[in-house]
Amino acid sequence: MAGAGLGMAELVPVAGGAAVEDYVALLKPRVMSLVVFTGITGLLLAPGALHPVLAVIAVLCIAVGAGASGAINMWYDRDIDALMTRTRDRPIPAGRMTAAEALGFGTTLAVGSVTLMGLALNWAAAALLLLTIAFYVGVYTMWLKRRTPQNIVIGGAAGAFPPMIGWAAVTGDVSLESLALFAIIFMWTPPHFWALALYRSADYARAGVPMLPVVAGLTETRRQILIYSLLLVPLTLVPVWLDVVGWTYGAVALVLGALFLLAAWRVWREASERSARHLFAFSILYLFLLFGALLVDGVGGI
């Protein structure tokens, strides 16, 4: 059970002693930036127009909902966060905030963002936002993360929902086009996280998180990264086929896809930490550039 025993280095924080920065850290701002960007892309690509104030509110709700998921995730994972180098300085394991404060903060933001989305935009977008939070917290964090190496494959859906939420904020429904945007991020997530897991496997093993490199080994993980990368590239062309964007985006997607495949192939071939770090860093840039191209082509009409 999460937090059942913080064990060796248990730190007892004082309630109300957390700094503003600690609350910001709970929101996982770096993850939030990618969520916001893909959410905005969905919102701007959707057919129809939204009043700028309503568009700002929709993006705010997506950002706050994502932040809420992060805060509740940090509440639940506080025991394993304390064991991993990458996460041990987070506000709860570092003893700067009580677990109850984090849970209260996350829950308040989750309820507030979903309610505001429903009242200001529409309830389809609000339901998708609620599904995203529930999926990240319930399905990924509480159910899959500690049980199966497929945790980030299925759990990755939570990170793929934002463009669908942005789209639904405008149209009030779910369409094939928004599902295509979902599918791109869904297929991008495994190679992205497994690249990180390749050079952080000792961390995950210490915390007992069954990431693929821990359970199936480094070689199998590299093979899986290559397979998912090969599936990802053709999927990135679906928005062209659906007429959401044109071949300007298609050309960018092909070039970026070739670079992604090259990085994944290097991970498989070289089997070095350097190549895994390179793929992880490039995968973030890749998604930003890919969705940037979607925006430029789809909204700019080039």
Next chain:
Amino acid sequence: MTDGPGTDSGKAEFARKQRARNWAIGAVLVALTVLFYALTIVRMGGH
């Protein structure tokens, strides 16, 4: 941590963090007020 919560410097640090939090909460409340005002105007305009 070098200063425990019971020491003078610990108490001063605690008070400083609480002041900063109060300012942040105030800023969020003002921003929400402006946001809800704008939302109401937009909604009343038929959007």
